[in-house]
Amino acid sequence: MTESENITTAVSHMALPKASLWQELKNAIRGSEADYTQITIKKAVFLLAVPMILELVMESTFAVVDIYFVGKLGASAVATVGLTETYLFLLYSLAMGLATAVTATIARRIGEKNKKDAGTAAVQSILLALIASLPFAIAGIFFAKELLALMGADEWVIEHGYRFTQWMLGGNVVIMLLFVINAIFRGAGDAAIAMRVLWIANGINIVLDPILIFGWGPVPALGIQGAGIATTTGRAVGVLIQLWFLFKGGKHIRVTFLQVYWNAKIMFNIFRTSLGGVGQMIVAMTSWIFLMRILAEIGSEAVAGATIAIRIMMFTLMPAWGLSNAAATLVGQNLGAGHPERAESAVWKTGFYNMIFLIAVSVVYFFNNEWLMTLFTDDPRVISIGAEWLRILSFSYFVYGWWMVSTQAFNGAGDTKTPTMINLVFFWFIQIPLSYFLAIRLGWEESGVFWGVFISETSVGLFTLWLFTRGKWKTAKV
Numbered sequence: 001m002t003e004s005e006n007i008t009t010a011v012s013h014m015a016l017p018k019a020s021l022w023q024e025l026k027n028a029i030r031g032s033e034a035d036y037t038q039i040t041i042k043k044a045v046f047l048l049a050v051p052m053i054l055e056l057v058m059e060s061t062f063a064v065v066d067i068y069f070v071g072k073l074g075a076s077a078v079a080t081v082g083l084t085e086t087y088l089f090l091l092y093s094l095a096m097g098l099a100t101a102v103t104a105t106i107a108r109r110i111g112e113k114n115k116k117d118a119g120t121a122a123v124q125s126i127l128l129a130l131i132a133s134l135p136f137a138i139a140g141i142f143f144a145k146e147l148l149a150l151m152g153a154d155e156w157v158i159e160h161g162y163r164f165t166q167w168m169l170g171g172n173v174v175i176m177l178l179f180v181i182n183a184i185f186r187g188a189g190d191a192a193i194a195m196r197v198l199w200i201a202n203g204i205n206i207v208l209d210p211i212l213i214f215g216w217g218p219v220p221a222l223g224i225q226g227a228g229i230a231t232t233t234g235r236a237v238g239v240l241i242q243l244w245f246l247f248k249g250g251k252h253i254r255v256t257f258l259q260v261y262w263n264a265k266i267m268f269n270i271f272r273t274s275l276g277g278v279g280q281m282i283v284a285m286t287s288w289i290f291l292m293r294i295l296a297e298i299g300s301e302a303v304a305g306a307t308i309a310i311r312i313m314m315f316t317l318m319p320a321w322g323l324s325n326a327a328a329t330l331v332g333q334n335l336g337a338g339h340p341e342r343a344e345s346a347v348w349k350t351g352f353y354n355m356i357f358l359i360a361v362s363v364v365y366f367f368n369n370e371w372l373m374t375l376f377t378d379d380p381r382v383i384s385i386g387a388e389w390l391r392i393l394s395f396s397y398f399v400y401g402w403w404m405v406s407t408q409a410f411n412g413a414g415d416t417k418t419p420t421m422i423n424l425v426f427f428w429f430i431q432i433p434l435s436y437f438l439a440i441r442l443g444w445e446e447s448g449v450f451w452g453v454f455i456s457e458t459s460v461g462l463f464t465l466w467l468f469t470r471g472k473w474k475t476a477k478v
Contacts, residue, residue, distance in 0.1 A: 024043065024046060024047065025050065027047060028046060028047045028048075028050035028051055028192065029050065029051060029054070029192060029195075030192055031051075031190060031191075031192035031193065031250065031251045032047045032189075032192075032251065033251045033252070034047060034189075036048065036189055036329070036330060036333050036334075037111055037333050037334050037336075037337035037339060037342070041330070041342065041345055041346050041349055042349065044326075044330055044346065045323075045326055045327075045330070045346065045349060045350055045353070047191075048186075048189065048191050048325075048326035048329055048330065049322055049323050049326040049350070049353075051191040051192040051194065051195035052186065052191045052194070052195070052321075052322035052323070052325045052326055053318075053319045053322035053323065054195050054199070054322075055182075055191070055194050055195035055197075055198045055199070055322065056198075056318035056319060056321055056322045056325075057315075057318060057319055057322075058195075058198050058199045058202045058203070059198055059202060059314075059318055061202065061206075061315065062202035062205050062206060063311045063314045063315065064311050064312065064314075064315050064376075065205075065206050065209065066081075066205065066206075066209060066227060066231070066311075067081065067307065067308055067311045067376055068375070068376050069209045069210055069213050069214075069227065070213070070224065070227050071308065071376045071377045072213075072214075073213070073223060073224060075300050075301055075304040075377075075379055075382060076154060076156040076157055076160075076161070076300060077161065077223070077224045078303075078304040078307055078308065078377070078382075079153070079154070079157055079161075079300045079303045079304050079307070080148075080153070080157045080160075080161030080164055080165070080224055081164070081224075081227070081307060082292065082303050082304065082306065082307030082310075083148055083151045083152075083153050083157065083161075083292065083296070083303065084148070084161075084164060084165045084168055084169070085307070086151055086288065086289045086292045086293075087136075087139075087140075087147060087165075087169060087289075088168060088169070088172075088175070089285035089286075089288055089289060090136075090282065090285055090286070090289070091133075091136050091169070091172050091175060091176070092175075092179075092281065092285060093278060093281030093282040093284070093285040093286075094132050094176070094278055094281070094282075095129070095132075095175060095176045095179035095180065096179060096277065096281045097274050097275075097276075097277035097278030097279065097280065097281045097282070097416075098125065098128060098129060098132065098176075098179070098180055098183075098270075098274045098277065098278065099179045099180050099182070099183035099277075100183070100274065100276075100277030100281075100328075100411045100416055101125075101270050101271075101273035101274035101276075101277050101414075101416065102121070102122075102125045102180055102183040102184055102187060102270065102274075103183045103184075103186055103187035103325075103328055103329065103332065103411070103412065104187070104273060104328070104332050104411060104412055104413065104414040104416075104478050105121050105125075105187065105269070105270055105273060105414075105478055106118050106121060106122065106183075106184055106187030106188050106253065106332075107187040107188070107189075107328070107329050107331075107332025107333045107336065107412060108332050108333070108335065108336040108414065108478045109121060109336065110187065110188050110189060110252060110253070110333055110336065111332060111333035111334060111335065111336020111337040112336045112337070115252075115253060115254075117266075118187075118188060118253055119253060119254060119255045119256065119259050120259050120263060120266055121266055121270060122181075122184045122246065122253065122255050122259075123255060123259050123260055123261070123263075124262075124263055124266045124267040124270055125180050125183075125184060125270055126177065126180060126181065127262065127267065128180075128267060128270060128271060128274075129173075129176045129177050129179075129180040130173065130176075130177075132176060133172050133173040133175075133176040133177075136169050136172045137169065137170050137171070137172055137173065139169060140165060140166055140168065140169020140170040140172065141166055141169070141170040144162040144163070144165040144166045144169070145158050145162045147165060147169075148161065148162055148165060151289075151292065151293060151296060152293060152296035152297065153296075154300055160223070160224065161224050163224070163225040163228065164224045164225055164227060164228040165228075166228070167225065167228030167229055167231070167232050168228050168231065168232070171232040171235075171236070174232060174235040174236045174238070174239050175235060177239045177242070178197070178198075178201065178235055178238055178239060178242070181197075181239070181242040181243070181246060182194035182197060182198070182242065184246065184253065185197075185242075185245075185246075185250060185253070186325055186328075186329055187329060187332060188250065188252040188253035189251070189252040189329060189333070190250035190251055190252050190253060191325075191326075191329070192251075193242075193245050193250050196241075197238050197241050197242050197245070198238065200237065200238060200241060201234045201235050201237055201238025201239075201241075202234060202238075203234075204230075204233065204234035204237055204238075205230050205231055205233075205234035205235070208226075208229070208230035208233060208234065209226070209227060209230045211226075211230075212225075212226030212227070212229050212230050213226040213227055213230075214226075269478075273414055273416060273478060274416070275416070276415075276416025276417040276418075276419070276420045277411060277416040277420075279416070279417075279420035279423075279424075280407075280416065280419040280420040280422075280423045283420065283423040283424050283427050283428060284423050284427055286428075287423075287427035287428060287431050287432055290432045290435075290436075291306075291431075291432070291435055291449055291452075291453070292306070294435060294436055294439050294440065294449055295446060295449060297440070298439070298445050298446055301379065301381040301382050301385060302385055302445070302446045304377070304379070304382045304385075305373075305381070305382040305383070305384070305385025305386035305389070305446070306385065306386065306389060306446070306449075308373060308376045308377060308382065308386045309373070309385075309386035309387075309389040309390055311376070312372050312373075312376075312386070312390065313390070313393065316358075316361045316364075316365075317400070317404075319357065320354050320357060320358055320400070320401060320404055321404060323350050323353055323354045323357070323404075323405065324350070324354065324404040324405045324407070324408040325408060326350060327346055327347050327350040327351070327405050327408050327409055327412065328408040328409070328411055328412030329412065330343060330346040330347075330350075330412070331343045331346065331347065331408075331409050331412035331413050331473075332412040332413065332414070332478075334346065335413055335474065335476075340474040343409075343413070343474070344409075344471070344474070347405055347406065347409040347468070350405050351401060351402050351405035351406065351465075354401035354402070354404060354405050355398050355401035355402060356401075357401065358397040358398055358400055358401040359397065359398050359401075361397055362393075362394040362395070362396075362397035362398065363394070365390045365391065365393065365394035365397070366391060366394040369386075369387035369388075369390035369391045369394075370383060370384075370387040372386075372387075372390065373386040373387050373390070385446050388446070388447060388450060389446075389450045392450045392451060392453075392454050393450075393453075393454065395454065396454055396457065396458040396461070399457075399458050399461040399462060400457070400461060402461060402464075402465045403457075403460065403461030403462075403464050403465065406464045406465045406467075406468040407419050407464055409468055409473060410464075410468070410473050413473040413474065413476040413478075414476040414477065414478035415472070415473045415476040418467065418472075418473070419464070422460060422463060422464055422467070423460070426456050426457075426459060426460035426463070427456065427460070430455075430456045430459070431452055431453060431456035431457070434452040434455060434456060435448060435449045435452030435453065436448075436452075437452075438451055438452050439452070
């Protein structure tokens with residue numbers, strides 16, 4: 001059988017029967033009341049993955065559009081975004097780690113048919129998110145310039161870009177809440193609500209970006225600061241919509257005002273489960289901070305090229321994460337319902353779909369890397385650097401698909417400790433030293449960083465998938 005026939009067979013296997021496809025697509029987008037522990041796995045993956053993919057496509061679209069407008073301000077403006085995001089990555093690590101625990105906890109309670117405790121856990125998760133956001137807000141408001149200088153920012157970034165950092169870190173509570181509340185909806189199976197929230201929030205961002213950055217009518221041109229205001233405003237509106245849906249009630253979860261109180265026991269259980277998730281994200285994100293610091297030594301063009309390449313990668317990886325998030329929900333709910341073999345089957349099916357998608361993406365990266373970069377900048381050096389990274393990563397994207405799904409399988413089961421230990425070894429003990437050695441010691445500059453990332457992340461993907469096959473995650477308790 002030829003390669004094209006293999007792919008055709010795979011896609012047809014993934015597809016639903018033609019007669020029901022349109023109806024199931026509508027159900028997926030508007031939200032389904034289906035019991036994901038009882039319907040066929042293929043249908044469950046479809047109903048969950050469609051809204052999760054559409055949700056994250058909009059998130060990645062915003063990231064690309066945002067850097068497109070900022071790119072018009074020059075390499076230093078792009079570097080401001082990149083350096084600020086090194087700190088936001090720490091915030092994201094907390095938000096995503098907490099969200100991992102929230103998804104696992106809510107999914108397990110829904111699988112057990114215990115919606116009351118699911119609602120109580122949702123409230124405690126929101127309170128934890130509020131507490132976690134405070135240190136970042138204080139640091140961003142009062143120490144923005146110092147934080148940028150610490151990352152090796154040039155004079156323009158420190159003097160003109162710090163207000164962007166103030167807005168992004170100072171208003172980080174909306175980022176934290178977006179992550180956590182959408183994790184509640186995903187764990188419950190209300191992925192369509194999470195999708196609508198991000199579409200509205202990021203739609204507002206996209207509209208406000210050019211108006212506030214470049215000015216329009218009576219609105220003055222705020223430059224890089226305008227990008228920060230637009231992002232914070234859009235996400236704040238998104239949080240208000242989330243809360244409205246959460247208390248109004250979705251298809252699978254609803255919070256009542258009687259549940260809004262401090263429950264130390266439930267909060268501690270969520271916090272304990274989140275430690276592994278936070279740990280794995282902190283390890284991965286801090287590794288990225290060190291990589292950006294290495295790139296900053298090479299120059300602002302290296303930082304700008306890497307920043308744009310990352311945004312392009314996010315555009316394609318977000319749909320893949322959408323599929324992976326569907327696996328996490330299915331694992332959690334099926335373990336809660338006492339169906340571990342069904343949970344494992346869901347992971348293998350989702351991983352195969354993810355691999356096919358990312359192989360297609362890697363082909364685009366390999367042949368069109370420079371063209372993709374020219375969409376966001378006309379600086380030849382920045383284009384060359386970003387294109388090189390996209391080309392190198394195209395060699396390993398098929399592994400990324402399995403890595404994402406197998407990691408989310410551990411997380412969905414509540415076994416967040418295992419991915420943490422894996423990340424610690426491969427990112428801190430391999431990726432950072434290897435990238436530094438290749439880039440600085442051997443003089444490969446940004447190429448050394450890119451090859452260091454390729455080697456370490458391909459290795460971690462293969463190892464995580466092998467560990468998943470051992471099956472110990474099936475015994476995790478949440």
